[in-house]
Amino acid sequence: MSLALVTAIGVLFAVGAYLLLQRNLTRVLVGLGMLAHGVNLMLLNASARLGSAPLVDGREGPVSDPLPQALILTAIVIAFAVTAFLLALAVRTWAATSDDFVEDDFEDRRIASASSGEQS
């Protein structure tokens, strides 16, 4: 386990969490990307014999654990697909409202205003 890798994971998670709390969809998207990268590094960090040579046919000596690499590839593909879909949604929101601001739930606001109206 290397200190640089662990620091990078920490920074990526912190930045990702901060961006995720924003109301603009583009920032949320970038935040999710950061989190996905952070977790990919975590998976890499979980492999045995970190830093050894890659697994290639016929190679001598210790090789690095290939399983986390396979997991990371899968995770990257999934994150890619979902990011593309979210981008499409962002475009749709922008086309409808000229903004990428994520609104509150309409129905929630209706019920909240109805109950505060009854009290006053």
Place this chain on the structure above:
Amino acid sequence: MSGQWLPLLVAVPLLGAAISAVAHRRLFVQRAIAVTSVTAVFVISLLALAEANAGTPLSARIGGWPEGVGISLFVDGMSGLMLSVATLVGLAVLLYSMSQLGRDVLDWWFHPKYLALTAGVALSLSTTDLFNLFVGFELTLIASYTLLTVRSGTRQVRSTISYVVVNLVASVLFLVAIAFAYAASGTLEMGQIAAVLRTESPGLLPVLSALTIVVFGIKSALFPLFMWLPDSYPTAPSPVTALFAGLLTKVGVYAIYRTQTTMFDADQPLLLAVASATMFFGVLGALAQRDVKRILSFHIVSQIGYMIMGLGLLTLAGLTAGLAYMVNHIIVKTGLFLVAGEIEAEVGGSDLDAGSGLVRKRPWLAAAFALFGLSLAGVPPLGGFVVKFALIQESLTTDQFGVAAVAILVSLLTLFSMMKIWTGVFWGDQVGDGPGARRGMRLVTGSMALLSLAVALFARPLFDVASNAAQTLLAAATGGG
């Protein structure tokens, strides 16, 4: 039947999705493929359930790789039971959707998405490998994201965004748990992870247990992580909501059952507290709503609490009742959303103010709603009563009086909000002017009502199967993995 057939559970719907995507302009072909694939999965699930019930759970390793390296599938009693019910209900929703979706340009892609969702659910329910579970979840979720936006108005897009973001955060946490588990144990097989961790680093077990409860708690809408559900589900077309209500959150509950028994020593006070809070706050949310689909969505949350209560009791009878509850709930909840779809078709909206007087216009629909609604609340002699009674009885036997009291109180509140729908939509004389429900929709809703009656009539065999499944789970829990 042997284990070699298990990969078909996932392969058939995936292949079907590919073919129906190619044939996206031929609706008839798409429908034929979808019905055939889902029926095939249903038959395989039933056969696997029969085998597992006879004491020989099936397993398969894809490509013949050794354990721990290759993808392995495993169907025991709980998987088989869930798979069978899920695909049966999925088939019903598919037939129902034929009368509603697939009629305009936007819906060309409905069938491929639907089949991809089925494949994801089947993979999630038939694997013991943490990463495969992740892939199964993601496949299900990506299909569900696109199904939510079948009709992509501003509302759907807005609610889908929050749904996607919340679920992505859960997925990231899931990967974190996987990374921890793999780093500590060097394997991804749930049973092996538990075995290695118990001897080598038992301190990590509570951490992983908490992480997985949060992850699956988000996916199955447990208190306090349920806010995304009533926000997103009601905006989709009714068949889609019915499918989600029946299947998606229940896959999350299944994952909690599986991980808490196979991998961890379940934290009983925590589970019971979460179960009580989920039941109570879910039903409180439902009471405040004025829209049929939103009321029903909050009830999904409330009902999840009962299932977790069954797990929290941690006894054979408790787990059995929890599993039977899930079976009954999948049927009843899907049925209720099918009724909601018909209400929408009849009065032109799902708001309680949209129209009324349906009891005169559609008496049989009113009867079906009464059947589902009373079963959800747990009124004898319906299926909901049988499973709820078993659950509460076991909680009293094990001296968990607090959770039993909450369960009874929530039943009353459930009955109250069902009455709200009844008085709002079925009574009255101001009949709405919707296009009316097609005959296909009526037939499917009627069949679901009969199916929910069957749960009560055949409660004994259902409880026998559930008891066998629970026994396997408990054996995994006490056997140290």
